[in-house]
Amino acid sequence: MLDLKLEDIDGILVRYNVALEKEMTPDEAAEELYPKDELIYPVAKAIYEGEEDDVVDALKAAIDAGKKPIALIDDALMVGMGVVTQLYDDGIIFLPNVMMSADAMLAGIDYCKTQTTEVPEPKGKVVCHVAEGDVHDIGKNIVAALLRANGYEVIDLGRDVPVDEVITAVTNEKPILLTGTALMTTTMYAFKEINDKLLEKGIKIPFACGGGAVNQDFVSQYELGVYGEEAADAPKIADAIVAGTTDITALREEFHKH
Amino acid sequence: MAYANADDLLFGQSKFPVKAGLGLEIGAGYTSPEVNYAPRPQAGKSKDKLVKEYERITTDIMARMVQIGAPSVVLETEHVEQMSNNPEWGGAVAHAQKTIMEEYHDEYGIKCALRHTIGDIREDRDYLQLRGDKYSVFIEAFEEVAKNGADLLSVESMGGKEVFDYSILRNDTAGILFGIGVLGSMDMEMVWKDISDIAKKTGTVSAGDTDCAQANTAMFIAGGLLDKNLAHTTAIVARAISAARSLCAYEAGAIGPGKDCGYENTIIKSIAGVPITQEGKTSTCAHSDLMGNLVMQCCDLWSNESVEYHGEFGGTTVQCWSETLAYDCSMMNVALKTGKAKDLRDILVLSDKFRDPQGYVLAYDNAYRIGQAIAKDGENNYLRAKNAAIECCNIVEEGANSGKLRLTRFETSALAKVKADLEVLTDDADKFMSDNLTKFKQEVAVFRPENYGL
Numbered sequence: 001m002l003d004l005k006l007e008d009i010d011g012i013l014v015r016y017n018v019a020l021e022k023e024m025t026p027d028e029a030a031e032e033l034y035p036k037d038e039l040i041y042p043v044a045k046a047i048y049e050g051e052e053d054d055v056v057d058a059l060k061a062a063i064d065a066g067k068k069p070i071a072l073i074d075d076a077l078m079v080g081m082g083v084v085t086q087l088y089d090d091g092i093i094f095l096p097n098v099m100m101s102a103d104a105m106l107a108g109i110d111y112c113k114t115q116t117t118e119v120p121e122p123k124g125k126v127v128c129h130v131a132e133g134d135v136h137d138i139g140k141n142i143v144a145a146l147l148r149a150n151g152y153e154v155i156d157l158g159r160d161v162p163v164d165e166v167i168t169a170v171t172n173e174k175p176i177l178l179t180g181t182a183l184m185t186t187t188m189y190a191f192k193e194i195n196d197k198l199l200e201k202g203i204k205i206p207f208a209c210g211g212g213a214v215n216q217d218f219v220s221q222y223e224l225g226v227y228g229e230e231a232a233d234a235p236k237i238a239d240a241i242v243a244g245t246t247d248i249t250a251l252r253e254e255f256h257k258h
Numbered sequence: 259m260a261y262a263n264a265d266d267l268l269f270g271q272s273k274f275p276v277k278a279g280l281g282l283e284i285g286a287g288y289t290s291p292e293v294n295y296a297p298r299p300q301a302g303k304s305k306d307k308l309v310k311e312y313e314r315i316t317t318d319i320m321a322r323m324v325q326i327g328a329p330s331v332v333l334e335t336e337h338v339e340q341m342s343n344n345p346e347w348g349g350a351v352a353h354a355q356k357t358i359m360e361e362y363h364d365e366y367g368i369k370c371a372l373r374h375t376i377g378d379i380r381e382d383r384d385y386l387q388l389r390g391d392k393y394s395v396f397i398e399a400f401e402e403v404a405k406n407g408a409d410l411l412s413v414e415s416m417g418g419k420e421v422f423d424y425s426i427l428r429n430d431t432a433g434i435l436f437g438i439g440v441l442g443s444m445d446m447e448m449v450w451k452d453i454s455d456i457a458k459k460t461g462t463v464s465a466g467d468t469d470c471a472q473a474n475t476a477m478f479i480a481g482g483l484l485d486k487n488l489a490h491t492t493a494i495v496a497r498a499i500s501a502a503r504s505l506c507a508y509e510a511g512a513i514g515p516g517k518d519c520g521y522e523n524t525i526i527k528s529i530a531g532v533p534i535t536q537e538g539k540t541s542t543c544a545h546s547d548l549m550g551n552l553v554m555q556c557c558d559l560w561s562n563e564s565v566e567y568h569g570e571f572g573g574t575t576v577q578c579w580s581e582t583l584a585y586d587c588s589m590m591n592v593a594l595k596t597g598k599a600k601d602l603r604d605i606l607v608l609s610d611k612f613r614d615p616q617g618y619v620l621a622y623d624n625a626y627r628i629g630q631a632i633a634k635d636g637e638n639n640y641l642r643a644k645n646a647a648i649e650c651c652n653i654v655e656e657g658a659n660s661g662k663l664r665l666t667r668f669e670t671s672a673l674a675k676v677k678a679d680l681e682v683l684t685d686d687a688d689k690f691m692s693d694n695l696t697k698f699k700q701e702v703a704v705f706r707p708e709n710y711g712l
Contacts, residue, residue, distance in 0.1 A: 001265065001623060002604035004612070006661055013613045017483040018664045025667070088486065094668065095479070095487040096429040103428075133339060135381050138423045138475060145427075160383045185566055186299045186338050213566075 026093045033083040039065055040076045043108070047080030048087075050100030052107040059111055069115035077108045081149050088232070095142065102149040122153035124176040124242050126234075127169050130159035131190040136183035139211040142231040143179055150235035163193045170203060176241050178205055178224075179234055183212030195222035206251055208237050216258050226251045259633055260531025264626035267524065267556045268603055270594050273531025276514050278463045279371025279409035280363040282330055284515050285533030285558040289590045290330040291583030292373070292518060292535050292559040293319050295576045296566045302340050305347045309354045315567050315576050316355045320362040320370070322577040328584040330369035332410070332535075332559055333359070334518070342377035342399045349402035356407025373410035373465060374403040375517065386420055388445055388709040397452055404460035411453055411462055412517050414470040417445020417710070418503075421694075422472045422496075424702045426479065429492065429672070431647075431679035436694040438472045438499045439643025440687075444710045446506035454511025464512040466532070468520030469500035477521065477616065482546060489672030490548075491654055491665065494616040498650035501525035502632050502643035508532055518561035521553060524622055525646075528629035533558035540583055543575070549617035552610035555603050556622055560587055615654045615673075618663050624653045640687035644680060651677040 004012070022029070034044045039062040046054035055077075062076065063069055084101040087093045109120065126147050130140045137159040144154045155173050157165060170178055178198075182188040191209050198205070209219045210228035219225035226248060228234055233255055245251055260273045272285030282290065301311035316333060323331045333355065341348035352374055359370050376399045380392040387393075400411055418441030425433025446467060457464035468474070473496050480493035501522035508514070514532030516523045518541070523534035534557060539550030541563030547553070554560060562579040572578045593602040603622070610617040618624065631649035635641035654673055657663030665673070684690050695712065698705045 002601065002608060004608050004662070009612050009662060012609060015483065015613075015664045017666050020484075021666045021668070091484075091486050093486070094489060094672075096427055099427045100429070135383070138427070138479075141423070142427065158383060184338075185296060186302055189299050 022090075022092055024092070026087060026097075029087055029090075029092050030083055033086060035079050039067060040079065043072070043076035044080030044083055047077065047101050047104050047108070048084055050097065050104050052104045055104045055108040056111045059108055063115055069112040070118040070120055073109055073112050073120045077105050077112070078151050081105045081151075085146075085149060085235075098149060099142070099145055102145045105149060123151040124238060125153045125155065125173055126177045126179060126238055127155045127157065127166070127173055127175045128179045129157040129161040129166050129169075129181075131180055131182035131187040132160060132162050133190065134182045134184055134187035135159045136212065137181075139181040139183070139231060140179070143181065143234045146231055146235050147238060150238070152235065152238055163190055163197065166194050167197045167201070170198060170205065171201065175205065177238050178207045179228075180207065180209045181211035182209075182214055185213040188214050188218060191219070191225065192222045195224050199223060206237065206241060206246065206248055208234055216256050220252070220256070224248060227256055229257060259529055259626075259629060261528055261626070264528070264623045265600070267528055267622045267626065268599055269554060269557050269590050270599070272514065272527060272533040272558055274513065274533075276463055276533055279332075279369075280359065281367075281369040282332070282371045284332075284371075287594060288330070289557060289587040290332055290369070290559055291323075291328065291580055291587050292332040292334055292561040293576055293580040293583060294334040294336060294518065294561055294564045296336070296564050297338060298567055302338050305344070305350060308338070308340065308347060309350050311567065312351045313354050313358060315574075316358045318574045319576050319580045320358060320368070322573065322580055323368060323584060324362065324366050326581055326584060328368070328587075331580065331584070332371045332373060334373040334375060334412075334561070336375040336564060337377040337399070339377050339379060342379045343395060345395065345399040345402040348374065348376070348399050349406040352403040352408045353406040371409040372407060373412055374408035375412040375414065376400055376403070378413055378416045378471075380416070385704050385706055386416065386709050388417055389711070397456070400453055400456050401460070404456055404462045409462055410465040410515070411457055412465045412467065413449065413453070414468050414517065414519070415445060415449050416471040417449075418442035419471045420704045421698050421702055423475070424698075426476055426488065426492075426496065429675065431495070431676050432683060432690075432694060433698065434496050435499055435640075435643055435647060435680075435683070436690070436698065438469060438496060438503050440640055440691060440694070441710055442469065442472065442500075442503040443506050443639040443643070446503060447510055450507040450510035450512055457511070464507075466512045466514055466516035466520070467504050467507045468517035469504050469522060470517075470519045473497045473500035473522060474519055477547065478545060480616075482548070483614070489669050491615050491669045491673035492676055494619045494654065495647050495650050495676050497522055497616065498525070498619060498628050498646040499643045501628060502639065502646050505529060505632065506639070515559050518559070519563055521547075521549075521616075521620060524553075524556045524620055524625040525628045525632070527556055528622075528626045529633055535559035535561050537561040537563045540579065540586065543579060548614035549610045549620060551606040552617045552621060554586070554590070554606050560590075612657075612662050612664075615657070615663060615665065615669065618657050619650050619653050627653060638687055640690055641685065644683060648677070648680050651680065
């Protein structure tokens with residue numbers, strides 16, 4: 001077969017990912033971000049490494065040494081997860097690392113809950129769903145994991161969720177944000193219906209939509225819609241809301257990229 | 259292996275051409291466009307609206323093909339869920355489309371065929387439901403379209419996806435292999451035996467599948483060069499495994515052409531000699547990939563993946579994209595007639611071969627090696643999938659060592675992890691099955707072994 005000389009390849013394509021790769025390894029970068037407290041450090045490191053058993057062992061050690069279980073959620077588990085999300089946002093680690101860390105963090109929260117009667121306070125509540133008629137849920141699962149990883153309580157309604165079930169959940173749960181994902185253009189029209197029914201009830205919460213064939217033009221057609229191009233936009237939208245930006249126009253200004 | 263060596267793999271030529279539809283022979287020395295489309299969402303409100311939409315789409319494509327002098331075309335209708343859940347809807351659409359295509363064939367002699375790809379409706383809200391009532395409707399959907407004008411029968415089946423989705427997001431190599439190579443293959447064997455029986459009964463063509471639900475999910479999560487969601491070296495291992503899985507259709511009676519989004523199709527062509535459809539630079543209307551030219555290398559039909567039907571400056575979307583496809587096919591057909599086909603093939607390959615590890619492995623010379631690894635243990639679904647994965651790792655390593663395929667450190671370490679995971683896996687398929695059944699029954703709440711007769 002024909003072939004290219006090594007020196008000819010650069011004129012045909014550029015591997016920008018190779019050219020721009022950070023010098024520091026992920027482990028080195030994480031090491032710089034871990035908290036220094038000798039009881040918290042092992043929890044954060046175990047979260048980064050996605051090792052559920054190590055997280056629980058480190059929590060046990062911290063509780064035995066006098067740390068309060070409920071405080072460890074914010075001071076250790078969330079701090080460890082913060083390291084992970086920062087490394088992900090900086091392009092140093094990849095999504096599977098975040099997913100495994102999120103699993104480990106949730107195992108840690110479950111353990112802390114068994115060690116106290118106090119109830120942890122989440123940053124806010126988010127209702128997630130996949131559009132009615134659509135069973136493709138990997139995107140929603142990523143969104144839910146990233147939201148939990150960022151300290152939000154997620155009410156996960158699952159996939160193929162009837163419009164009225166979404167409305168009921170929003171009415172009952174009073175979330176700060178509703179998310180909807182869809183793979184297909186044929187199912188994403190359910191988002192408009194949800195928008196209209198929420199407005200009929202006088203509920204005006206941001207409705208972050210994305211996935212597959214969903215695009216910014218479509219989401220901009222209904223009043224509550226905020227388009228999220230990446231799953232990682234969901235916690236950022238939630239953070240913006242918690243920080244006080246609840247106006248849809250302002251959220252669109254920040255998150256609509258096209 | 260259907261081909262004695264990789265260099266014999268070429269576009270427009272397959273070892274076993276397939277006659278289909280109205281005068282068409284696929285893989286018999288020429289390429290044809292295969293146009294794919296989606297109705298506007300609101301068209302699915304009723305059967306009548308949907309049939310009318312597909313009539314407009316079909317007429318637009320056939321008219322444009324005649325206007326530009328294209329000698330042949332295939333239309334692919336990927337079912338919206340209403341058409342598969344209500345098999346008579348699918349039948350009505352197939353009948354309406356074929357009627358129009360026959361009119362064009364009769365009047366202009368244009369060679370054409372109609373593919374219907376049934377939606378894999380075998381799931382309910384919470385679980386895959388691969389067997390049982392949903393399966394009956396699914397099979398009925400094939401029968402209805404086959405009886406009403408569809409020439410080529412296809413599906414993008416989803417067996418194993420529940421385990422795969424969990425595993426790919428956790429870098430679980432055994433889970434990826436179990437989801438695609440074992441569970442996916444088991445489901446394929448059942449589905450494609452039944453589709454092939456329908457094709458025999460109705461005089462239609464049992465065409466083929468694609469691992470869209472899994473390998474394409476990996477490719478899309480992996481994304482572009484700067485995306486940070488999945489190592490591209492992991493995504494290509496999933497793709498290599500998918501070839502072992504998609505091959506099951508042809509072992510169960512399918513004869514091609516394989517589905518467009520099966521980027522594993524070159525590997526399959528090398529083993530089974532069946533014609534294949536591919537998509538690349540012409541499917542940017544649906545998604546991005548990193549091998550837009552390369553993937554044209556061995557296609558027999560050339561596709562645009564899917565485009566929503568609406569107006570553009572140059573006509574409707576289906577007119578614009580069918581025209582683009584037809585000109586690409588014209589170029590390939592000239593190359594075939596003038597003895598320049600292998601040169602064109604190699605130019606297409608080299609323009610993308612070093613862009614990304616995925617394209618590197620799917621380049622026909624390397625794809626052929628994956629084919630050989632699968633064929634080595636061809637009778638064992640697990641071992642052949644594992645072989646494909648290991649050979650894929652070897653190919654990427656060799657490419658990196660040559661200096662031509664440049665990997666990031668992250669891709670290199672992800673590759674090393676996958677390879678190390680594979681090397682410690684058992685060679686005993688029964689043990690692998692038993693270990694992973696136990697593991698995923700515990701870890702994946704939506705995994706139901708009974709979906710696979712287990």
